Amino acid sequence: MAKVILLNGSPKADGCTATALAEMISIFHEEGVDTELFHVGNKAVRGCISCGYCGKNGKCVFNDDLVNEVAAKFESADGLVVGSPVYYGSPNGTILSFLDRLFYSTSFSKQMKVGAAVVSCRRGGNTASFDVLNKYFTISSMPVASSTYWNQVHGFTAEDVRKDLEGLQSMRNLARNMSFMMKAFADAKEKYGLPIQEREAFTSFPDGK
Numbered sequence: 001m002a003k004v005i006l007l008n009g010s011p012k013a014d015g016c017t018a019t020a021l022a023e024m025i026s027i028f029h030e031e032g033v034d035t036e037l038f039h040v041g042n043k044a045v046r047g048c049i050s051c052g053y054c055g056k057n058g059k060c061v062f063n064d065d066l067v068n069e070v071a072a073k074f075e076s077a078d079g080l081v082v083g084s085p086v087y088y089g090s091p092n093g094t095i096l097s098f099l100d101r102l103f104y105s106t107s108f109s110k111q112m113k114v115g116a117a118v119v120s121c122r123r124g125g126n127t128a129s130f131d132v133l134n135k136y137f138t139i140s141s142m143p144v145a146s147s148t149y150w151n152q153v154h155g156f157t158a159e160d161v162r163k164d165l166e167g168l169q170s171m172r173n174l175a176r177n178m179s180f181m182m183k184a185f186a187d188a189k190e191k192y193g194l195p196i197q198e199r200e201a202f203t204s205f206p207d208g209k
């Protein structure tokens with residue numbers, strides 16, 4: 001059975017982002033996809049300190065929050081949904097600290113795990129936030145699931161989001177498309193194997209140009 005991890009970056013367990021993710025979860029269950037939701041936004045998640053501990057030890061130096069726990073689940077999952085409220089035109093700080101550490105501290109292959117970003121805002125800053133979140137996937141060989149329109153809901157409260165019928169429709173279609181991709185990739189992996197990945201080159205503009 002395919003499994004997807006969902007992250008709620010909001011400090012609110014039952015707010016707007018949670019409402020969008022719940023809409024997706026109901027479809028994942030209809031589609032026979034296993035889900036596990038982690039509430040990230042109410043934790044004290046500090047940022048990455050670039051200490052290099054993870055490179056030698058395979059996990060983040062800080063064990064004070066969910067990063068290492070989610071990392072273990074992410075390794076065996078087929079997909080990752082990241083939900084965030086928009087704070088000053090960006091994903092909120094907690095989810096960014098979490099994702100920096102989750103992606104930087106894990107060396108397992110994320111190739112063909114499906115990613116989806118979902119944002120919630122009252123008025124604006126949604127597309128910029130959406131871009132930021134999608135980049136974690138696209139630099140990690142993770143195909144990005146899409147929907148029939150923007151992966152976003154609008155509101156200040158969960159009740160507002162429940163009135164955003166098109167937003168919720170986008171969440172349902174996103175979950176359907178993502179379910180299809182995870183199942184199709186599982187079949188494709190059996191049939192073709194994963195594509196070769198070259199890793200040798202690591203250039204940081206050494207000639208200074």
Ligand SMILES: Cc1cc2nc3c(=O)[nH]c(=O)nc-3n(C[C@H](O)[C@H](O)[C@H](O)COP(=O)(O)O)c2cc1C
Nearest residue numbers: 010015016017085086087088089121122123124156
């Ligand atoms: C610190 C802070 C900054 C915010 N900045 C924005 C913003 O730039 N644009 C916007 O439309 N809403 C902004 N909001 C409102 C939230 O993004 C919006 O209410 C969101 O749907 C809340 O989701 P949640 O209930 O899952 O936390 C901000 C809220 C907070 C607390």
